[in-house]
Amino acid sequence: MTRTPHDNFAKDFLEELLSPLGKVEISREVTDEARQIDVLFSPSSTPTLPPESIGLLAKLVTQTSSIEIFRNQPNLFQVLMCANKLYSYFAELNRQAKRENVSLDVESLGRLLIISTTVSQDLLDTFGATINPAIDCSGVYSFPKGWFGSIIAINKLPVTKETLWLRILGKGQIQRRAVDELLALPNTSEHKENTLRLIANWRIITIKQTNLIEEDQEIVMNLSTAYVEWEQKTLEQGRQEGEKRLIIRQINKRFDVIPDALVEQIHQLSIEQLELLSEAFLDFSTITDLEQWLENRT
CATH class of the missing domain: 1.10.1900 (c-terminal domain of poly(a) binding protein)
Structure with missing residues (x-):
């Protein structure tokens, strides 16, 4: 990479100042391990189902979204790594734009969406996350503007039809109630049948594990009623x-x-x-x- 005069000066200057205090490495290459975004979503201009069918989630992913899901609250380092994956994606788009000689609109590149069963006030304060004014819903917090993202605290979401599809990812009583609400939906409801199938598969995979920990046992209990309905429906269909x-x-x-x-x-x-x-x-x-x-x- 070509070094400008300012770049040369700044690096040499900081080396001069910092060398007495410790080790200084100029132009240190950093090799990052391959990282996977949990879910990278890009909205279609012609969706096959109305966005409102998934309630609040649709309002959170109106543009390309890097979605990271946590069964337990992420720690500070994990949140940073989530942001790092989004910025690595931005860098990939930037390299492509340079090859194609086009300009990028940074605001439209994408956003980070962290979905967690719980989020403490301390974690929110650490990253300066506040209630998202555009959504105005408890449990939905925006990071400062330059972070390009939001964090969802499932345990703080209101119990409404709009939040159902996010609360299914919750824990304990929150998840159990969401599953009951799912079962109460008409059989013609979009996503109900496929969600029941996915829940049944989750329970089957979990229960096949040996030495189930307490959290696994909780999942099995939470998903049992949905599994029974899916099983009966599957037998009837057969x-x-x-x-x-x-x-x-x-x-x-x-x-x-x-x-x-x-x-x-x-x-x-x-x-x-x-x-x-x-x-x-x-x-x-x-x-x-x-x-x-x-x-x-x-």
Whole structure:
């Protein structure tokens, strides 16, 4: 790297002043280990679901976001490392911009979002984090402007529908209540089915571990009700798929091949309707009987 006259002077000057007090290394190369951002999110201009479906979280990620998640409160060094990963990402974008000879808008590069189950006032004070005025929600704190980020204290979030998807990442009673709220949502709610599947998988992986620590046991307990509902739903779906395959195979056997449109109608039937069709099918003489039966059920 080319050294400017000012650069030469400043480094030599500080070496002169500091050498009597200790070791001075000029232009010391620093090799950093590879670090992984937990979640790097870049918003789409055409989302496939309305952002409000994930409540508060959508308001926090309106631009590219480096998201770091903590099951326990991060310490000072961990927060610094989170920021370091974001700034390393900024440096990567800057190198790319130089190669392409384009300018960067620093404000739009991205933001750091730390999500933690708990955050002490001491940690907030250490980094000068205060309530985010743009969000105006307890538990959502902004770092000073140059930090380009926020920290979320899940334990301080209000219990509302908007915060549900963040509170699922909480601990203890906070997480248990969030899971109960998730189960109370209509089955047609966006994200409910997939979240139940992910929760069930989390519980399965946790319970397979040997020598579960107290925190692992708490997770298993918190997720149990969600796991039971997922298991029952999965069994019901398996039974329903089995019923569909059986009835379609029986119809094909009697009437050779049935039209795709009728197959699609059969796939739309509930488990109760499939059972009724299995009984009614015994009296069918032609494919027209099946068509009429399906028409009467839609």
